[in-house]
Structures are given as C-alpha cells and as structure tokens.
Amino acid sequence: MAVSWKPLLPLIAVSSLLVYEEWVSTPSCKTTPTPNIPEPIPEHHPDDLKVMLVADLLLLGSDSGYFNHLFRDYYLSKFFTKSFHTLKPDMLLVLGDISARGHNLPKTKYVSVIHQFHRVLGPFLGLPLHVVLGDRDIGECDELSAESVSWVSRRLPGLDSAGCGAFEIGNVSFVSLSAVALLCGNNELRFSVEKVVERESMDFQMERERVNEGGDENDRLGKRVYEFGWRKNAMSSGSGPVLLLHFPLNRNVNAANNGGSSSRLDGRGAVGTGPYKLSHKLPLNATEYIFQALKPR
Template sequence: MAKFFRKSFHTVNPDMLLVLGDVSAKGSELARKRWLTVLDQFHQMLGPFLGLPFHVILGDRDVGECGGLDAKSVDWIAGNFPGLDTAGCGAFEISNVSFVSLNTVALLCGNNKLRFGVEKVIESENIYLRMDSEGTAKTINDFSKFSETYHDFTWRENAMSPRSGPVLLLHFPLHQTVDSMRSQISNTRESRGFSGHWPYDLLQTLPPNATEYIFQALKPRIIFSAHTHEFCDHTHSDGTREVTVSAMAWKARDDPGFVVATFHGNGREVSVSYCSLARESHLLIAYTSVLVLLLSIILIPNIPHYLCVWR
C-alpha cells in the first residue's frame, strides 16, 4: 500500500494531505508503546512527503466507541497529530481556505466531557464566523448564554448564509434523510457500476439534532467525511455538498481509493475527483500469472527431450 500511496502522491502533487480517521485498525485497544509503532509506520508511509502539511482527524477505530471512550487516551492520541486539541478537534487555514475538524466520535456519545469539549469548539468557531455579520458584542453575549446550555445541542438562527463557513472535516458522515440517501446512493452506484446495499445505514451517521446543530453553527462550505468505506457525493437540503471518502486499505475493500479536492478562486468553488487504486483481486491474479510464467520459463528448459529415430 505504501508504494501505491507514494506513486499516487507523486502523480497528484497535492498542497496538503487530509486523513479522515482510522489510522490504526485497532488503535483503541493498543497500549501507548504499540501506538508509537503505528505512528512510526504512518510516518514511514508518508516518506518524502512528511514535510508537506497534513492533518489527521480521529476515528472510532483510533479512540474507541462510546463505551470505551476515554478523555485522557483521546488527549494523548490527539497530541501525536498536528493541530488537534485535547478534545480531538482542530482548525487551520491554508491558501486562504479555512478548515475545521471535529471529533465526531465524541458527538455520538451522551453527556460526557469530550462531547462538551467538541461543542465548545463549534461555538468558538461560530464566534469568528458571526463577528462581521452580527457584531462583536451580540456574538459574545450569545456565546455567554450558550456556556450555560451547551449540554443539549442548542443553537440559534444567525444571519450567515449557507456554505459561507469553513471546510468541515469529519470521520462520521452527517445525517441524511432516507429518500435523499436512496437517490444519491443509487446515482453514485450507477455511475461507478455498483449494486447491492447502501454503503451505510443511519446508525453510522451523526444523529439529526447534531447534524442540524453543526449546519446552523458552522454553515460549512463543503464537508468531507469517511467511516463508510464507500465513496458518496451527496448534496444536503440547504445545498451543502458532502463527500464521503472510501477507505484507502485493501483490508476494508477490494478497490481502495482517495479523493482529490481542488479549491478555485476564493475557495467557494470546489472540484472533487475520486481516484481508486488497483483492485486487490486483480493484483493477486496478475502476481499469480507472473509467478506461473516465471516457473514455466524455469522448468521448460529442464524437461528432458527424447529423440526417436525410425529406420
């Protein structure tokens, strides 16, 4: 996989790399010493591109599900990736495009310290976005009110227009209505030749209240999510585009892939291209064919030849 990753990186030549979670298949079960080995392997895979800006968000395989979610563990893991705070969230800007990443694993859980920390990050980002449209005093006053009620996904309407906020990076996709999921997934699968079940169910997305809370607070320009192991390009009811990126690992799917996003002008226009690596099954067939061919070349000259002479 490292070889294909580096070749793809050379071909695309990106300005930065985004990893949408699940760096380790069983990270939540690993001791810190083993985690350091995983991080070393990750850095080795980046190889010569380690100097390029990159941002990693946390997935459920990295930090565990709600039952095993531990704030100290999340803090330690997040501390090993650039730009993440103690709750596993981050905010940065590159080439005049703003990005916000959220620990969506924590948002799926009930009343816990990590979820409250993520909500505080959302509201803090909301302050910066609303300063110009609503004024500094009113925005800070609203935030003071929020600090007393953030335990219940509360939000307020604001003057910001849809898609005027940052690029949002998530591990779990946002909630979609059943009808929109059917339509979008059908179109995606037809365009790529898929058939069968949907790539994910409602249990693998953020709940409706958390989804609405994020939309109202951040007004994301575009959303990139993961977790489902399936590529999906979906437009929400307010026109916000969400691109779900498939897994880049043969253990997760036969044809792993990644997405190349190009931000044009002021960053409002985004073109997205899906790139898939060779199928593992095709590689196995190719390697088997080469092996058989090599064996044939080696063995055929060694087969004894008998010459029969008839008189």
C-alpha cells in the same frame, strides 16, 4: 520442432509480478456524479487547492505480521509515493482510523502505529497534513476516554485535547470535529467538542461582521490551532468553513429544516449513494446543531 517453455517460466513469473506490482500500486480515480451540482463542472483554476483525502489505513504497528511488513506496508507506501507524483496534491487529509485497533493498544504499541503511519506516508510528510480521529483510533461509545483522546491528539498535528482542529489555507477555513463524541450522545468529550463549535461559530460571525463593515476578510482576528502559510487561491469566500468529519452528516437534516419529518435517528444505518458503504452517520440533532452554528460549505 517443439519449443520448451520451462526455461522461460521464471522470466514470465517475474514479469507478471512486476506488472501486478505496477498495477496494484498505481492510483486510479473514479468521478462520482454529485446531486444538486449543475453540469458541466467548471474547469480547474491553476491556483485551486488540491487536497488528497484518505481514510481507514488500519495500521497495526508493532503487531503487524510478516505478511504486512513484506507486502501490505510496502504497497501502501508505494501507493502514497505514486499518488504524490501523479496527483501532485497540496495537502493530505486523513479522515480517521489510521489504526486498526488503536483504542485497545497500550501507549507503547500505539507509538509504533504513529511511526508506521509516518513511514508509509513517504513524500507526503513534506506537505501540510491533518488527521481526523476515527472510532478505531479512540474507541467506540462505551470506550471513549478524554485522557486517551488527549494522549493520541498530542501525537498528531493540529489537534486539541478533544481531537478537534481548525486551520486556514488562503481564504478558506477548515474545521475538524471529533465525530465519535457527537455520535455517541452524552460522554465526557461531547462538551469539549461543543465548545469548539461555539468558538468557531463566534469567530466566523465576527469575521463576517468585520467584512461587512469594510474590513479585510484576510485579516484574521486570531490564530486557529495551526495555520498554513498559503498562496491566495481562486476559491471565493463562503459563509462557513469546510467541515472535516470521520462520520458523515445526516442527510435528513434538509427535510427537517423544511418542515419535513424531524424524528430523531439513532445515527446508524446505510447512508449516501456514493461508491462506499457507510454504516454510521451523525444523529439528526447533532447535524442540525453543526449546520446552524457553522454553516459549513
């Protein structure tokens, strides 16, 4: 006796859609071996800080079409919600490009991008949040404007008028810099970014001197742009902050410091050996300047 499948087709289609929706919105993690780090990696301490990093959300705000509203935003929001419940992070860091073309948008449309960003974050809005500005957020080298960067920075937590920020969690300090200004050479933002680097460098030097003299390393001399009240974590204090950038540092800085070639690079080209293809990196001179001033972790 022949069995007709036609009555079951709607059920199969709905079931397939539900399975696909569950699969596409479930976060997955892939561990990439890191060179120069001994194996095995120590077990995580229960008090270790857990940070989720994302980048390149490329939101369109009010320019989003029907497809984006119906599918992309929905799945992106669901992904953040599932990531929150699965990974249980303590903090969210967004390393740039929350907007697809924010630097070309009028202010009224840029506000819609910020609102869309808040909607897709979902439960992450209850966590400490820090956003680093990317080139799509504020423009490329010939489009940088101090006024525009200041306007965007005021609408994101913890950023100063140059798009930089600094904060502390327990005994760990974080510094975020406007990598676009450092990538582009001479521009009206670079001096402001260098002032932030010098200020943070002086703060850390004074803290190290105070600790060497027997002071309490947790008794900070001054407040950063903002500071989270946080539990004391198991990470030992280091010589400098955790550095947050939209573009990576130049890998050739070690060779230059050890007597290798110190030829200046233009900041472009393939970098890294990880799972992502990157097309920009900070110039060698900017990388050396950051290492000498901040000595990041």
